[in-house]
Amino acid sequence: MSYSIAEAARRSGLSIDTLRYYERIKLLDPPARDAAGRRAYSDDDLNWLGFLTKLRTTGMPIKSMREYASLRRHGVASAGRRKALLVEQRRSVAERIAELQGCLDILDYKIDNYAQVERNVLGVEPGREEISA
Amino acid sequence: MSYSIAEAARRSGLSIDTLRYYERIKLLDPPARDAAGRRAYSDDDLNWLGFLTKLRTTGMPIKSMREYASLRRHGVASAGRRKALLVEQRRSVAERIAELQGCLDILDYKIDNYAQVERNVLGVEPGREEISA
DNA sequence: AGTTGACCTGGAGTGCACTCCAGGTCGTAG
C-alpha cells in the first residue's frame, strides 16, 4: 500500500509540514513519488515514522535520531552502534521515569496539603498556609 | 540563612543567568539585597526554587508556573485554583509515565532484536535484518 | 592605589523543533 502525505500525516500523528521537514533533515528517506510527483509513502515508511515518533516521545533529540537513521542506511555493519544508541536511550528513559515518579510523589504531597487547607479553611489564619505551599 | 546568587545557583541546580531570568519573568519574587545591592536568597526562596524545578521536570511550561507563582502571591483565596493546577499536572505526569513505559517496552523489543542479530551474525544475509530494524 | 573577582543591568543572541508562507503545478468535478 502507498499513502498520500495527508494520509501519512493522519496515520503517523505528525503534521504534513513535519513530514516534509523530517525528509529535508534526512530523518526519513525520500519516499516514492506518484506520476504527478506527489509523495507516496510505503508501509515501511510508516513503520519507520512510527518508530521515530516513539524515539521522539522518549525525548531523543533529532540529532541522535538522524544518527540512527543514517546508521540504518549503512546496513548490518552498523547494528552494534544502533543497538548501543537504543541501550543508552533505554537507560535515559528509565531514569526519566524514576524522576517523574519522584515528581508525582511531591505533587501528591502538595495536593494533599491543599486538600487539608480546604478542609480547615475556616480555622486558618491568612498567610499561614503559604509557608508550605 | 541567606545565599549569594552563586550559592543559590549551586543549591538549586539552576544557572546564575537562569535565576535572574526567573526573577525577570516573575517566577521568583525579587530576593532581598545585601548592603552592596547584591541578591541575598532566603531559605524560602530556595524551597520555592526547588519546587519550581520539580514542576519544570514534569514538563510544566513556564507560562503555567508563572500562573501558579502569581496565585501564590494572592494568598489563601487562590488555593483552590492552585490545587487544580497541581491536580492537572499530576494527571499529565501520570500519563507521561505510562507513555514512557510503552516506549521502554518498544526499546526492549528492539534491543532484543539486535541482540539476536548479533548472535546470528554469521548466518544472516545482508539487508535481511533491515526489515524489522 | 591598583587589581581582582563576584556581582549588577538591559538587551541581544542561541538552539531546537517545528510551522507558515508565497507562488506554482496537477488531476478531477461541475
Added chain:
DNA sequence: CTACGACCTGGAGTGCACTCCAGGTCAACT
C-alpha cells in the same frame, strides 16, 4: 474549460527556555 483542492518548492518566521554579552559597581586583598 475553469474552478477547486491537494500537493509541490525554497525559504522565512515562531515560541520556548534559556544563555551570553558589554559595560559598570563594589568590597577585599597586595
